[in-house]
Amino acid sequence: MDIMPRWVDIIIVPLLSLFLAAFLSALLIIAIGESPIAALNLMIEGTLLRSAGWGYMLYYTTNFIFTGLAVSVAFHAALFNIGGEGQAMIGGLGVALVCLFIPWPHWTLAIVGASIGAALFGMIWAGLPAYLQAKRGSHIVITTIMFNFIAAGVLNFFLVDVLKPKGSMDPASANFPSTTHLPTFQDLASLFGFEKAFRSAPANVSFFIALLACIAVWYLIWRSPLGYEIRALGKSGPAARYAGVRPVKIIMIAMMISGALCGMMAINTTQGESERLILNFTEGAGFIGIAVALMGRSHPLGVLLAALLFGFLYQGGAELALWTKIPRELIVVIQALVILFTGALSLMVRAPLERFFMSVQKAKE
Amino acid sequence: MIDFLTLLQVLDSSLRLATPLLLVCLAGLFSERAGIFDIGLEGKLLAAAFVSAAFAAITGSVWLGLLAGILASIMLSLLHGLASITLRGDQIISGVAINFLAAGLTVVIAQDLFGQGGRTPPLKSGGRFEPINFPGATSSKEINDAGPLMQLYSELFSGHSLLVYVALLTVPLSWFILYKTRYGLRLRAVGENPAAVDTAGISVVGLRYSAVIIGGILCGIAGAYIATSLQANFTKDMSAGRGFIALAALIFAKWRPWYALSACLLFGFFFAVDTRFQNILLPAWSLSGFLILIALGLMSYIWRKDYLDKVVLGGLALGISTIALMIVFSVWNTGASSQIKIPVVFIQSLPYVLTVVVLAGFVGKAIPPRAGGQPYVKER
Known part of the structure; x- marks a missing residue:
């Protein structure tokens, strides 16, 4: 099996995929009459060389860590959770209900409550497709896609008919009370006397919750018996069953953890940024989770790095749209190419590498 | 009409x-x-x-x-x-x-x-x-x-x-x-x-x-x-x-x-x-009756099933009957109109809900082609 050394598999393959995606994107940028080098410079300038740029990048990164981890956990159980978008929407509903209807004295308590609300709602929304997969054999990909659309309907209903304040035209909930507002990176930096750092950037303390989630998922998957059972089921259903793993239970648990993680994305966007529940707050982050998980090889550290990369691309893409005639959708193209090369066409990337290492091995012998 | x-x-x-x-x-x-x-x-x-x-x-x-x-x-x-x-x-x-x-x-x-x-x-x-x-x-x-x-x-x-x-x-x-x-x-x-x-x-x-x-x-x-x-x-x-x-x-x-x-x-x-149609009105009584019927159907299905079925489908039945009761309650409160407005988003979501129901196999199970989704490898 192991033709290639492990480091090639973990480092070279994703980097090569990324390089291919970047190369094709550069061709596209040339085709629309801009310079890829200038574009990259602009992206770096607008993202990495300004603290506000970092603030935006880490804001996006927070979302992608949650959804990337969510997709990863499901991947480990050989489940494809394409419903992150819907689970995040329903998670946002949980955040809004917790923040609006419970009088929180301080944000430190509110964030705990909102996290629980978000996770619980996301969990329930992922639980139904999981149940249908585990007990009725309905394909999880199809059901989660359907649940994305149903979630959009539910969110729309709640915003238009239930949570919208009287007299408001906007399909959005009322503003959350100020005691639930999360400190942004700007607030944190001011504590240490850097008033000008991260100015008006949306990154907030939920970034640290995302980091905690990385550690928790790492512990769950690689250090806990439950994680072992999840991986065993993902590698081989019959073998896991023979070893005493109950597939129904593991499918339910893996999907519900996945849903909870997706739901928790909403504390960043809803409680942290908009401070009220709005339509389309997920902005496709549930789908980007797929690219992040594939790129990060379903490992929390890889997910963190891939999420940083996509955070960079999103903030950089916004800069490009602002200063050049390259539209923001270029990032969607890059994202598609990353998914294509790391996921669907991975054999195309791996086969030449494998041949190379095979010949190296033969030469040694 | x-x-x-x-x-x-x-x-x-x-x-x-x-x-x-x-x-x-x-x-x-x-x-x-x-x-x-x-x-x-x-x-x-x-x-x-x-x-x-x-x-x-x-x-x-x-x-x-x-x-x-x-x-x-x-x-x-x-x-x-x-x-x-x-x-x-x-x-x-x-x-x-x-x-x-x-x-x-x-x-x-x-x-x-x-x-x-x-x-x-x-x-x-x-x-x-x-x-x-x-x-x-x-x-x-x-x-x-x-x-x-x-x-x-x-x-x-x-x-x-x-x-x-x-x-x-x-x-x-x-x-x-x-x-x-x-x-x-x-x-x-x-x-x-x-x-x-x-x-x-x-x-x-x-x-x-x-x-x-x-x-x-x-x-x-x-x-x-x-x-x-x-x-x-x-x-x-x-x-x-x-x-x-x-x-x-x-x-x-x-x-x-x-x-x-x-x-x-x-x-x-x-x-x-x-x-x-922007506003779709349905008679409230028959609608809530229909919802309660679905909930009862789910309840009777899970009677002899295992724990997980009871929790998930029982929860679903509970949710559906809560909606039915809320409809009844709102009609009771306002008194006059026994018609209830169906939000358009529910009509939009109907195709997806119906698909999930069919996928779940409670009503006419949908069975996909058997080799669907698997790449074919000759040597297997």
């Missing part, structure tokens, strides 16, 4: 809205019957819509637009084939990538070509498929005074774009190809048991490629239809989830052509109702 003409108009727009669903659904049918899952239908539809509108706008000819749209869709199909047939990659992931690729590229290229924020300019008359009026059909001005049969003929049957009739003809054609030809038998076999087909000396790879290419052609026609006939230009994300609804219709139809027609017409009808 609504009058006959209004009903006809709703059915007429159902047909128009069902057409792209039908074509995409049949595209998925060919692909999935051959064992290739296709989540990328949405992307192909969108790409074809853009390319056909762009070509029609530049050349002024809708036929060139249609041709280009089909070619674009076939290109994406071949990419899907390369990933999932030749390179034996994950079909779902490939489909997801194709959706993103189309969503991104269409806007990037449209912005570069036309500079109108990801749109194409409005198509002039040569760049559109015009409605075909049947001989003797009355014009829309005089339709109010015409007799019911004449209304039926002029409103529902006549006056659609050519592609609507093409889509309707595709249904018997697909049925004939799949069930009455040798090719169709092999195609269905390759979705159920590719090894058997391979043993018989028929190329699995060739059959599967042919299936995805047929899917590409059908998606291409559907894309051209939405951009040059249903609307008269391309706008960003104009496929609006139709690819996924078609996928839902495909499951609802249990992977059969004639069922696909009825499923797409039903879903088209939902959309037509949703666009035509």
Whole structure:
């Protein structure tokens, strides 16, 4: 099996995929009459060389860590959770209900409550497709896609008919009370006397919750018996069953953890940024989770790095749209190419590498 | 009560809205019957819509637009084939990538070509498929005074774009190809048991490629239809989830052509109702009674089932009966009206809910082709 050394598999393959995606994107940028080098410079300038740029990048990164981890956990159980978008929407509903209807004295308590609300709602929304997969054999990909659309309907209903304040035209909930507002990176930096750092950037303390989630998922998957059972089921259903793993239970648990993680994305966007529940707050982050998980090889550290990369691309893409005639959708193209090369066409990337290492091995012998 | 003409108009727009669903659904049918899952239908539809509108706008000819749209869709199909047939990659992931690729590229290229924020300019008359009026059909001005049969003929049957009739003809054609030809038998076999087909000396790879290419052609026609006939230009994300609804219709139809027609017409009808009527009123008592009946049905089903069934379906039943009670309560409170307004989003969500119910197998279980989603490896 192991033709290639492990480091090639973990480092070279994703980097090569990324390089291919970047190369094709550069061709596209040339085709629309801009310079890829200038574009990259602009992206770096607008993202990495300004603290506000970092603030935006880490804001996006927070979302992608949650959804990337969510997709990863499901991947480990050989489940494809394409419903992150819907689970995040329903998670946002949980955040809004917790923040609006419970009088929180301080944000430190509110964030705990909102996290629980978000996770619980996301969990329930992922639980139904999981149940249908585990007990009725309905394909999880199809059901989660359907649940994305149903979630959009539910969110729309709640915003238009239930949570919208009287007299408001906007399909959005009322503003959350100020005691639930999360400190942004700007607030944190001011504590240490850097008033000008991260100015008006949306990154907030939920970034640290995302980091905690990385550690928790790492512990769950690689250090806990439950994680072992999840991986065993993902590698081989019959073998896991023979070893005493109950597939129904593991499918339910893996999907519900996945849903909870997706739901928790909403504390960043809803409680942290908009401070009220709005339509389309997920902005496709549930789908980007797929690219992040594939790129990060379903490992929390890889997910963190891939999420940083996509955070960079999103903030950089916004800069490009602002200063050049390259539209923001270029990032969607890059994202598609990353998914294509790391996921669907991975054999195309791996086969030449494998041949190379095979010949190296033969030469040694 | 609504009058006959209004009903006809709703059915007429159902047909128009069902057409792209039908074509995409049949595209998925060919692909999935051959064992290739296709989540990328949405992307192909969108790409074809853009390319056909762009070509029609530049050349002024809708036929060139249609041709280009089909070619674009076939290109994406071949990419899907390369990933999932030749390179034996994950079909779902490939489909997801194709959706993103189309969503991104269409806007990037449209912005570069036309500079109108990801749109194409409005198509002039040569760049559109015009409605075909049947001989003797009355014009829309005089339709109010015409007799019911004449209304039926002029409103529902006549006056659609050519592609609507093409889509309707595709249904018997697909049925004939799949069930009455040798090719169709092999195609269905390759979705159920590719090894058997391979043993018989028929190329699995060739059959599967042919299936995805047929899917590409059908998606291409559907894309051209939405951009040059249903609307008269391309706008960003104009496929609006139709690819996924078609996928839902495909499951609802249990992977059969004639069922696909009825499923797409039903879903088209939902959309037509949703666009035509802003407020849908239903009698509150019968609605809550219906919901309680569903809840009771679920409760009786889980009586002898295990713990998990009890928790999940019991919770669902509880949720449904809570909604029913809330309806009763709100009617009780306001007193006067026993009619309750159904939010439009529920009508919009209905196709998805119905699909989940069918997938769950409580009402007529949908069983997908057996080899669907698995790449075929010869040596196994």
